[in-house]
Amino acid sequence: MKIGLFFGSFNPIHTGHLIVANVVRQQASLDQVWFVVSPQNPFKKQKALLNEVDRLRMVELAVEDNYDLRPCNAEFSMPKPSYTVNTLAYLNDRYPQHQFYLIAGSDVLTHLHRWKNAKEILSYTPILIYPRPNVAEEKIKDEIxxxxxxxxxxxxxxxxSATFIRRSIRGGLSVKYLVPDLVEEYIQSRKLYL
Structure with a gap:
C-alpha cells in the first residue's frame, strides 16, 4: 500500500489535520494516511506537550470512523526526541510491503535542511507538501x-492552530468545529489543557 505519514504532536488533533490528511490522501492517490504521534519533537518544548497517551487517544477518536486515516504510535518505543529519519527506518523495516510518503506543510521546506539526515530522507522518501499560510519562500534552499x-x-x-485551541480551552471558550466532537468530549471529560 501507499501510506502517507503525517507526523505531529497533535496537541490536540484538530479538523485542519483531518481535512489536510484526507485531501492529500486523495490528491496523491494514497491508500491510507497514518497520523504519527511524536512523543517529543526536537524542535518543540516538551513542557508544552500533553502526555503522548492522551494525544494518541485523541487521534484514535478523531479517525475511528475512517479506515483511510489511522493512528500510529511507532515513536512511543523509540529514543526521545523523535527524529523522522529513525522513524522512517523503523517503519520501512517493519512494513517492507508498504511505500511510505511524508506529508508536510510548505513551512517545513524553510527548515528541512536542519532535520537530522535530511539528505538521506530526501533520497528515499517522497515528501508531499501541502500549502501553509505565510511561508517565507526566500528561506527555502534551492536544493530543497x-x-x-x-x-x-x-x-x-x-x-x-493547536495553540489557539489550547488557549481557547483555558479561556473557557468552545472549541466546537475546531476539533471533532469525540475529541472535544475527551478533552472536557479529562479536563485537559486547563
Missing part, C-alpha cells in the same frame, strides 16, 4: 525547492 522527491499537493489553505 527543486528536489525531485518533493511534490506539491493541492489542498485548502488552512490556519487552524
Amino acid at each position: 525547492r527543486n528536489h525531485p522527491n518533493i511534490k506539491k499537493v493541492e489542498a485548502p489553505l488552512l490556519d487552524i
